[in-house]
Amino acid sequence: MLQTVWEFLSELSEHNNKGWFDAHKDWYKNALTEAQDFAETLIAGIAKFDKSVSGLTVKDCTYRIYRDLRFSLDKTPYKTHWGVYVCPQGKKSGNAGYYLHIEPKSENMLVSGLYMPSPQALKSVREEIMCNGAEFDNAIKACKGFELDWSNALKRTPQGWNSADAFSEYYKLRDFDVVQIISKEQIFDAHFLDFVLSEFEKTYQLNVILNRCVSFANENF
Numbered sequence: 001m002l003q004t005v006w007e008f009l010s011e012l013s014e015h016n017n018k019g020w021f022d023a024h025k026d027w028y029k030n031a032l033t034e035a036q037d038f039a040e041t042l043i044a045g046i047a048k049f050d051k052s053v054s055g056l057t058v059k060d061c062t063y064r065i066y067r068d069l070r071f072s073l074d075k076t077p078y079k080t081h082w083g084v085y086v087c088p089q090g091k092k093s094g095n096a097g098y099y100l101h102i103e104p105k106s107e108n109m110l111v112s113g114l115y116m117p118s119p120q121a122l123k124s125v126r127e128e129i130m131c132n133g134a135e136f137d138n139a140i141k142a143c144k145g146f147e148l149d150w151s152n153a154l155k156r157t158p159q160g161w162n163s164a165d166a167f168s169e170y171y172k173l174r175d176f177d178v179v180q181i182i183s184k185e186q187i188f189d190a191h192f193l194d195f196v197l198s199e200f201e202k203t204y205q206l207n208v209i210l211n212r213c214v215s216f217a218n219e220n221f
Contacts, residue, residue, distance in 0.1 A: 001038065001187060001188060001189065001190065001192035001193060002034060002035065002038055002082075002102060002187055002188075002192070003034075003188055004027075004030055004031045004034045005031045005034050005035050005038075005082055005102060006102065006104055006184065006187060006188070007031075008024075008027055008028060008030075008031035009031075009080055009081065009082060009102065009103070009104050009105075010104040010105070011024070012078055012080055013080040013104065013105045016076040016077065016078055016080065017076075017077065018077055021077070021078060028065075032065075035062070035082055035084075036058050036062070038084075038193065039058045039061060039062050039084040040058050041193060042084060042086065042100065042193065042196065042197070043056050043057075043058070043061060043084075043086050045193065045196075045197040046086050046098055046197065046200060049197075049201045049204055050098075050204055050207065052088040052211065053086050053087065053088055053097070056086065056090060058084075060089075060090035060091060061084050061085055061086050061087075061090060061091055062082075062083070062084050062085075062091075063079070063083060063091070064079075065078050065079050065082075066078060066079075067079055080103065080104075080105060081101060081102060081103035081106070082101075082102045082103075083099060083100060083101045083102070084099070084100050085097055085098070085099045086098045086099075087207075087211075088211060094117070094118060094121065094214060094218075095114075095210075095211050095214050096112075096113050096114040096176070096177075096206075096207045096210035096211050096214065097112070097207060098110075098111075098112050098200045098203070098207070099111040099112070099115075100196060102187065104184070107181055108181070108182045108183070108184070108187060109179055109180060109181050109182060110146070110179070110180045110182060110196060110199055110200065111149075111177050111178070111179050111180075112143070112146065112177060112178050112200060112203035112206065112207060113149075113175070113176045113177030113178055113203070113206060113207065113210060114175065114176040114177060114210045114213075114214070115175050115177050116174075116175060117174075117175070117176070117214070118217065120217040120218075120221035121213060121214045121217040121218075122174065123217070123221075124213040124214065124216050124217040124221075125176055125210060125213045126158075126161060126170075126171050127213075128209060128212070128213050129167050129170045129171065130161070130162075130165060130171075132209075133165070133166050133167030133170070134166075134167070135209065136167065136170065136206075136209055137167055137170075138205075139205040139206040139208075139209055140178065140206060142202055142203075142205055142206070143178045143202050143203045143206060144202055145180050145199060145202070146178035146179060146180045146199075146202070146203065147178060147179055147180070148173075148177075148178050149175055149177050149178065149179050150172075150173070151175075152173075152174045152175050153172045153173050153174060153175075154172040154173075154174065155172070156172070157171050157172060158171055158172070176206075176210055178203060178206065180199060
């Protein structure tokens, strides 16, 4: 399904320099076309079950291959992964959404939810859990095949939040996203797009809750 993208990124990771990239510009353009076509179809597919992303363009949801080197010790010029992030108002909105990550030399994954929320949105989500923890918990449990990401969580309940609350473990989270690792074989499968859409649909209610929190934070803080 994304074989040209995969093969190009695999080679780019071994030859991450401008000379190689310029010499293989046609290959890159073919990979880019494949990626954009997939992203366009993915956006349309997600919009069928999540109307909040209707009308988004490929540009709203994808990223440039060129790395920002200004503040990085790593001076390799190109990203060796491809991602598409479908969320209301596009990738820079701060909203929760659906992210597909392809990286041949690392992990490939489906991610859904809210990553690195603003302090205001983080507070809003925790308030939602305090008031409607069962609904949030049920939304997490509905994400069958995904795992809640605890990698950036606090070790203790944050100050100002009650550790005796029924769903207080969720207060420790600083990102509210669920992750599913996927394989090369799945990506190359002819039905990969259908698989991605069916998996992301399981996470719809979680994103509804999270984006309700983000909207509240934007309107009230």
